[in-house]
């Protein structure tokens with residue numbers, strides 16, 4: 502499949518500071534991609550270049566066949582962006598904000614504002630001034646604003662900043678639902694890795710201005726997680742610090758951690774355990790996005 506976004510050899514500096522260096526990046530249509538990196542890694546700069554707000558010094562970009570450097574206006578017609586400063590008018594109501602931006606964006610579908618208020622659970626707050634909205638409501642309204650013109654691609658810069666766990670869950674589930682219903686490609690910048698684990702199809706790690714790794718969780722796991730630690734809930738309490746050749750440690754609460762050379766050793770471990778004791782659950786402890794991220798960083 503050809504890439505919806507294809508970036509090759511991208512460079513960007515601000516004065517003497519090189520912020521992006523030889524960035525290569527590919528996204529398929531309809532994918533949700535997590536762009537992950539520490540503060541100052543270059544995520545926002547990269548998003549601004551993709552959206553045609555600033556220009557790179559070097560490199561090629563194709564976004565649905567368009568080049569953001571020369572076709573910024575065209576790119577913005579097919580993209581929506583949500584940044585920290587959502588650009589909402591606080592003295593106006595949520596509905597008035599959406600109506601104003603719908604007019605500015607040339608949205609002719611009269612039902613669109615109502616549709617988005619409904620989708621983001623803002624109907625009962627539609628007439629309240631945005632200044633009186635909670636952080637979560639403002640975020641949802643900012644998302645609705647970015648989606649007014651039904652963009653093919655949505656750029657989100659730290660969409661969950663300032664939200665409580667319920668708010669984070671709500672915003673992320675709206676995004677997943679919207680992506681599933683419309684096939685909109687979504688790029689999410691964040692440094693909160695665990696939040697993105699369940700909603701992104703793939704991940705790109707940006708470090709010191711370059712993308713050091715990109716892939717699905719399974720691809721990254723295959724590449725970076727060789728030996729696994731599994732936590733097993735069982736009545737078996739090993740007396741030694743190894744069992745069946747695998748190092749192990751009792752964690753308490755009927756939990757034992759086993760170190761295995763690979764995921765493929767899990768069936769052998771379980772076969773042995775089940776012959777002697779019940780097993781209630783098995784969890785791999787070191788294949789989450791955060792663990793993989795630290796391995797990627799350790800490898801470069």
Ligand SMILES: Nc1ncnc2c1ncn2[C@@H]1O[C@H](COP(=O)(O)OP(=O)(O)OP(=O)(O)O)[C@@H](O)[C@H]1O
Nearest residue numbers: 515518520538539540541542543544545546547692
């Ligand atoms: N307009 C600008 N002029 C000068 N330097 C800039 C400008 N924009 C960004 N930078 C610098 O570029 C580097 C990368 O910034 P950027 O905002 O892209 O990082 P980020 O990964 O989005 O960080 P964060 O997670 O903190 O938002 C930083 O050192 C920043 O100071």
